[in-house]
Amino acid sequence: MKAVHFGAGNIGRGFIGLLLSQAGYDIVFADVNKAVVDALIERGKYTVVLAGEERETVQVDGVTALNSDADRQALIQAIAEADLVTTAVGVSVLKHIAGAIAGGIERRIRELRSSRPLHIIACENAIGASTQLRDFVYAQLDEELKQDADKLIAFPDAAVDRIVPGQSHKDILKVTVEPFYEWVVDASQMFQGYIPIPGVKYVPRLQPYIERKLFTVNTGHCSVAYFGNLHEYDTIHAAMDDPEVARHVANVLKETGAVLVAEHGFDEEEHLAYIVRILQRFRNPALRDEVVRVGRSPIRKLSPGDRLALPAAKAFDGGRSNLHLARTMAAALLFRSPDDPEAQRLTAMVETSGPERTVTEICGFPQDHPVQLEILNQYELLQSRFFK
Numbered sequence: 172m173k174a175v176h177f178g179a180g181n182i183g184r185g186f187i188g189l190l191l192s193q194a195g196y197d198i199v200f201a202d203v204n205k206a207v208v209d210a211l212i213e214r215g216k217y218t219v220v221l222a223g224e225e226r227e228t229v230q231v232d233g234v235t236a237l238n239s240d241a242d243r244q245a246l247i248q249a250i251a252e253a254d255l256v257t258t259a260v261g262v263s264v265l266k267h268i269a270g271a272i273a274g275g276i277e278r279r280i281r282e283l284r285s286s287r288p289l290h291i292i293a294c295e296n297a298i299g300a301s302t303q304l305r306d307f308v309y310a311q312l313d314e315e316l317k318q319d320a321d322k323l324i325a326f327p328d329a330a331v332d333r334i335v336p337g338q339s340h341k342d343i344l345k346v347t348v349e350p351f352y353e354w355v356v357d358a359s360q361m362f363q364g365y366i367p368i369p370g371v372k373y374v375p376r377l378q379p380y381i382e383r384k385l386f387t388v389n390t391g392h393c394s395v396a397y398f399g400n401l402h403e404y405d406t407i408h409a410a411m412d413d414p415e416v417a418r419h420v421a422n423v424l425k426e427t428g429a430v431l432v433a434e435h436g437f438d439e440e441e442h443l444a445y446i447v448r449i450l451q452r453f454r455n456p457a458l459r460d461e462v463v464r465v466g467r468s469p470i471r472k473l474s475p476g477d478r479l480a481l482p483a484a485k486a487f488d489g490g491r492s493n494l495h496l497a498r499t500m501a502a503a504l505l506f507r508s509p510d511d512p513e514a515q516r517l518t519a520m521v522e523t524s525g526p527e528r529t530v531t532e533i534c535g536f537p538q539d540h541p542v543q544l545e546i547l548n549q550y551e552l553l554q555s556r557f558f559k
């Protein structure tokens with residue numbers, strides 16, 4: 172079996188590539204990072220270190236790579252012949268890889284006349300990422316091809332959970348990951364008779380899983396990052412050791428937990444245990460996870476459908492507390508990360524347009540919305556405490 176995976180980065184190599192290889196797939200990574208692509212071609216294998224007590228290492232082999240810009244025709248051919256296509260490139264990059272996928276679908280259906288179904292799974296931190304990718308791909312197909320693709324190509328949405336921090340190994344392919352992982356796929360969007368990937372959980376309805384993951388792991392993690400950044404901690408671990416930061420994140424997760432329990436009927440005790448496990452994962456001493464990585468792309472993280480504004484809106488609509496979510500959003504407006512283009516853009520927006528217009532534009536709340544007012548109130552408090 173052959174898989175094409177877009178994005179040979181942390182999650183690509185440390186999670187999706189590892190599981191697919193263990194499932195018996197030969198993997199073609201598609202990436203724009205020449206050094207990584209060349210190393211994968213030359214060696215055909217890499218090492219994953221599980222950052223648990225034993226620091227177990229796993230060898231991933233049967234891999235190669237293509238440069239998704241320079242090797243476009245070979246990539247289209249690989250997609251046309253693939254048994255599975257996956258991505259872990261960042262949700263904002265999906266539009267850039269859609270052309271190659273559309274080309275692969277066209278070649279598969281029109282030239283190879285293949286009637287084999289193909290699943291394309293976007294493994295990104297977002298609700299409906301595969302569906303978003305499908306929209307970008309379909310925008311590049313003609314009407315007849317869209318109708319054929321409806322029958323042969325599926326884009327099941329997924330939730331992926333494994334903390335893979337930035338890497339600092341001498342070996343550019345080696346990747347250290349936390350031992351925990353969860354990959355959940357929406358079975359209702361798959362073709363009947365699909366071959367399950369061992370380790371993947373197939374569920375009839377993804378929404379409770381993706382919301383539980385995004386509003387707990389990701390909302391909690393970025394709350395640590397934005398407060399850690401205000402307190403000038405470099406790592407998540409150091410920030411979690413500060414009782415004020417730890418208390419804040421626990422309060423945020425109480426707010427999102429109340430939304431999740433009310434909307435999806437999760438058992439309250441079980442959800443509390445889920446939160447406790449996640450807070451322990453943030454504290455994993457074997458992972459050096461940078462605050463600037465976890466807080467990266469604050470404009471995306473503050474956007475209406477993402478991990479902050481969406482649970483805050485849901486909490487407000489349900490008459491529940493959203494104060495701590497608003498405080499995290501205010502801290503996000505103050506996120507300073509010199510190498511992060513979105514953090515730079517956000518700082519400039521706040522400086523030129525002011526916090527009020529910035530929050531409306533980015534988070535999508537109307538100007539007099541109570542959540543918006545609370546974000547602005549918290550922003551004033553944080554700004555005068557940390558910057559005056």
Ligand SMILES: NC(=O)C1=CN([C@@H]2O[C@H](COP(=O)(O)OP(=O)(O)OC[C@H]3O[C@@H](n4cnc5c(N)ncnc54)[C@H](O)[C@@H]3O)[C@@H](O)[C@H]2O)C=CC1
Nearest residue numbers: 178179180181182202203239259260261262295296334335
């Ligand atoms: N790192 C983590 O702990 C987790 C990350 N995720 C999600 O996985 C996705 C990837 O994240 P990471 O692996 O951390 O990022 P990363 O930056 O380590 O990897 C992204 C890879 O995509 C490549 N890329 C960028 N543009 C490309 C293009 N046009 N074509 C092909 N490849 C391209 C980059 O060169 C890089 O190798 C994101 O959506 C993230 O939210 C999800 C769960 C955990």
Ligand SMILES: O=P(O)(O)OC[C@H]1O[C@](O)(CO)[C@@H](O)[C@@H]1O
Nearest residue numbers: 296333334388389392393465467
């Ligand atoms: O990858 P994003 O969406 O920028 O967010 C970073 C988050 O993703 C993770 O890397 C994994 O979900 C977390 O460590 C962190 O919360």
